[in-house]
Amino acid sequence: MFTLIVDYAVAPDGGSLALSVERLDGKTECFVINRSFASRGTPDYNVVKSTLRSLSQNECEEIANHLGGLVTDATSIDLVADFIKTLKAQSSKVRDT
Incomplete structure:
Protein backbone atom coordinates (compact mmCIF):
# COMPACT_ATOMS: atom_id res chain seq x y z
CA MET A 1 0.00 0.00 0.00
CA PHE A 2 2.73 2.50 1.07
CA THR A 3 6.50 2.45 0.77
CA LEU A 4 7.67 5.27 3.05
CA ILE A 5 6.82 8.38 5.00
CA VAL A 6 7.76 11.39 2.90
CA ASP A 7 6.96 14.20 5.34
CA TYR A 8 4.92 15.14 8.37
CA ALA A 9 3.89 18.43 9.94
CA VAL A 10 1.77 20.14 12.56
CA ALA A 11 -0.33 23.03 11.25
CA PRO A 12 -0.57 26.37 13.07
CA ASP A 13 -4.39 26.19 12.91
CA GLY A 14 -4.81 24.72 16.36
CA GLY A 15 -3.17 21.35 15.94
CA SER A 16 -4.08 19.72 12.63
CA LEU A 17 -1.58 17.06 11.60
CA ALA A 18 -0.39 16.12 8.12
CA LEU A 19 1.35 12.93 7.04
CA SER A 20 2.60 12.44 3.47
CA VAL A 21 3.35 8.90 2.33
CA GLU A 22 4.59 7.42 -0.91
CA ARG A 23 2.21 4.85 -2.36
CA LEU A 24 3.20 1.72 -4.24
CA ASP A 25 2.10 3.41 -7.48
CA GLY A 26 4.65 6.20 -6.86
CA LYS A 27 2.10 8.89 -6.00
CA THR A 28 2.35 10.88 -2.80
CA GLU A 29 -0.77 10.83 -0.67
CA CYS A 30 -1.24 13.28 2.16
CA PHE A 31 -3.47 12.48 5.11
CA VAL A 32 -4.66 15.30 7.37
CA ILE A 33 -6.28 15.07 10.80
CA ASN A 34 -8.47 18.15 11.09
CA ARG A 35 -7.94 19.64 14.53
CA SER A 36 -8.29 23.29 13.64
CA PHE A 37 -9.84 25.74 16.08
CA ALA A 38 -12.57 26.41 13.50
CA SER A 39 -13.59 22.73 13.34
CA ARG A 40 -13.90 22.17 17.09
CA GLY A 41 -17.41 21.15 18.03
CA THR A 42 -18.24 20.14 14.45
CA PRO A 43 -18.43 16.68 12.84
CA ASP A 44 -15.24 17.51 10.88
CA TYR A 45 -13.11 17.76 14.03
CA ASN A 46 -10.55 14.94 14.42
CA VAL A 47 -11.45 13.41 11.04
CA VAL A 48 -8.74 12.10 8.70
CA LYS A 49 -9.00 13.09 5.05
CA SER A 50 -6.84 12.22 2.05
CA THR A 51 -5.70 14.48 -0.75
CA LEU A 52 -6.33 11.71 -3.30
CA ARG A 53 -9.56 10.01 -2.28
CA SER A 54 -12.50 9.72 0.05
CA LEU A 55 -11.84 7.32 2.90
CA SER A 56 -14.34 4.59 3.73
CA GLN A 57 -14.43 2.93 7.14
CA ILE A 63 -4.42 2.41 6.25
CA ALA A 64 -4.03 2.32 10.04
CA ASN A 65 -2.72 -1.24 9.82
CA HIS A 66 -0.13 -0.31 7.18
CA LEU A 67 1.19 2.90 8.74
CA GLY A 68 2.87 1.23 11.72
CA GLY A 69 5.41 -0.48 9.48
CA LEU A 70 6.57 2.82 8.00
CA VAL A 71 8.01 4.40 11.16
CA THR A 72 11.72 4.93 10.57
CA ASP A 73 12.74 7.48 13.19
CA ALA A 74 11.91 8.39 16.77
CA THR A 75 10.43 11.75 15.78
CA SER A 76 7.65 10.25 13.68
CA ILE A 77 6.62 7.52 16.15
CA ASP A 78 4.15 9.69 18.12
CA LEU A 79 2.73 11.35 15.01
CA VAL A 80 2.16 8.05 13.19
CA ALA A 81 0.68 6.53 16.37
CA ASP A 82 -1.74 9.47 16.50
CA PHE A 83 -2.79 8.84 12.88
CA ILE A 84 -3.24 5.12 13.57
CA LYS A 85 -5.40 5.83 16.65
CA THR A 86 -7.51 8.42 14.82
CA LEU A 87 -7.97 6.23 11.72
CA LYS A 88 -9.05 3.27 13.87
CA ALA A 89 -11.55 5.46 15.72
CA GLN A 90 -12.82 6.78 12.37
CA SER A 91 -13.17 3.23 11.01
CA SER A 92 -15.50 2.36 13.87
CA LYS A 93 -17.83 5.32 13.29
CA VAL A 94 -21.15 4.79 11.57
CA ARG A 95 -20.61 7.33 8.81
CA ASP A 96 -18.01 7.18 6.03
CA THR A 97 -15.98 10.30 5.19
Missing part, protein backbone atom coordinates in the same frame (compact mmCIF):
# COMPACT_ATOMS: atom_id res chain seq x y z
CA ASN A 58 -12.68 -0.15 5.73
CA GLU A 59 -9.96 1.95 4.11
CA CYS A 60 -9.32 3.78 7.39
CA GLU A 61 -8.71 0.45 9.13
CA GLU A 62 -6.49 -0.80 6.31
Whole structure:
Protein backbone atom coordinates (compact mmCIF):
# COMPACT_ATOMS: atom_id res chain seq x y z
CA MET A 1 0.00 0.00 0.00
CA PHE A 2 2.73 2.50 1.07
CA THR A 3 6.50 2.45 0.77
CA LEU A 4 7.67 5.27 3.05
CA ILE A 5 6.82 8.38 5.00
CA VAL A 6 7.76 11.39 2.90
CA ASP A 7 6.96 14.20 5.34
CA TYR A 8 4.92 15.14 8.37
CA ALA A 9 3.89 18.43 9.94
CA VAL A 10 1.77 20.14 12.56
CA ALA A 11 -0.33 23.03 11.25
CA PRO A 12 -0.57 26.37 13.07
CA ASP A 13 -4.39 26.19 12.91
CA GLY A 14 -4.81 24.72 16.36
CA GLY A 15 -3.17 21.35 15.94
CA SER A 16 -4.08 19.72 12.63
CA LEU A 17 -1.58 17.06 11.60
CA ALA A 18 -0.39 16.12 8.12
CA LEU A 19 1.35 12.93 7.04
CA SER A 20 2.60 12.44 3.47
CA VAL A 21 3.35 8.90 2.33
CA GLU A 22 4.59 7.42 -0.91
CA ARG A 23 2.21 4.85 -2.36
CA LEU A 24 3.20 1.72 -4.24
CA ASP A 25 2.10 3.41 -7.48
CA GLY A 26 4.65 6.20 -6.86
CA LYS A 27 2.10 8.89 -6.00
CA THR A 28 2.35 10.88 -2.80
CA GLU A 29 -0.77 10.83 -0.67
CA CYS A 30 -1.24 13.28 2.16
CA PHE A 31 -3.47 12.48 5.11
CA VAL A 32 -4.66 15.30 7.37
CA ILE A 33 -6.28 15.07 10.80
CA ASN A 34 -8.47 18.15 11.09
CA ARG A 35 -7.94 19.64 14.53
CA SER A 36 -8.29 23.29 13.64
CA PHE A 37 -9.84 25.74 16.08
CA ALA A 38 -12.57 26.41 13.50
CA SER A 39 -13.59 22.73 13.34
CA ARG A 40 -13.90 22.17 17.09
CA GLY A 41 -17.41 21.15 18.03
CA THR A 42 -18.24 20.14 14.45
CA PRO A 43 -18.43 16.68 12.84
CA ASP A 44 -15.24 17.51 10.88
CA TYR A 45 -13.11 17.76 14.03
CA ASN A 46 -10.55 14.94 14.42
CA VAL A 47 -11.45 13.41 11.04
CA VAL A 48 -8.74 12.10 8.70
CA LYS A 49 -9.00 13.09 5.05
CA SER A 50 -6.84 12.22 2.05
CA THR A 51 -5.70 14.48 -0.75
CA LEU A 52 -6.33 11.71 -3.30
CA ARG A 53 -9.56 10.01 -2.28
CA SER A 54 -12.50 9.72 0.05
CA LEU A 55 -11.84 7.32 2.90
CA SER A 56 -14.34 4.59 3.73
CA GLN A 57 -14.43 2.93 7.14
CA ASN A 58 -12.68 -0.15 5.73
CA GLU A 59 -9.96 1.95 4.11
CA CYS A 60 -9.32 3.78 7.39
CA GLU A 61 -8.71 0.45 9.13
CA GLU A 62 -6.49 -0.80 6.31
CA ILE A 63 -4.42 2.41 6.25
CA ALA A 64 -4.03 2.32 10.04
CA ASN A 65 -2.72 -1.24 9.82
CA HIS A 66 -0.13 -0.31 7.18
CA LEU A 67 1.19 2.90 8.74
CA GLY A 68 2.87 1.23 11.72
CA GLY A 69 5.41 -0.48 9.48
CA LEU A 70 6.57 2.82 8.00
CA VAL A 71 8.01 4.40 11.16
CA THR A 72 11.72 4.93 10.57
CA ASP A 73 12.74 7.48 13.19
CA ALA A 74 11.91 8.39 16.77
CA THR A 75 10.43 11.75 15.78
CA SER A 76 7.65 10.25 13.68
CA ILE A 77 6.62 7.52 16.15
CA ASP A 78 4.15 9.69 18.12
CA LEU A 79 2.73 11.35 15.01
CA VAL A 80 2.16 8.05 13.19
CA ALA A 81 0.68 6.53 16.37
CA ASP A 82 -1.74 9.47 16.50
CA PHE A 83 -2.79 8.84 12.88
CA ILE A 84 -3.24 5.12 13.57
CA LYS A 85 -5.40 5.83 16.65
CA THR A 86 -7.51 8.42 14.82
CA LEU A 87 -7.97 6.23 11.72
CA LYS A 88 -9.05 3.27 13.87
CA ALA A 89 -11.55 5.46 15.72
CA GLN A 90 -12.82 6.78 12.37
CA SER A 91 -13.17 3.23 11.01
CA SER A 92 -15.50 2.36 13.87
CA LYS A 93 -17.83 5.32 13.29
CA VAL A 94 -21.15 4.79 11.57
CA ARG A 95 -20.61 7.33 8.81
CA ASP A 96 -18.01 7.18 6.03
CA THR A 97 -15.98 10.30 5.19
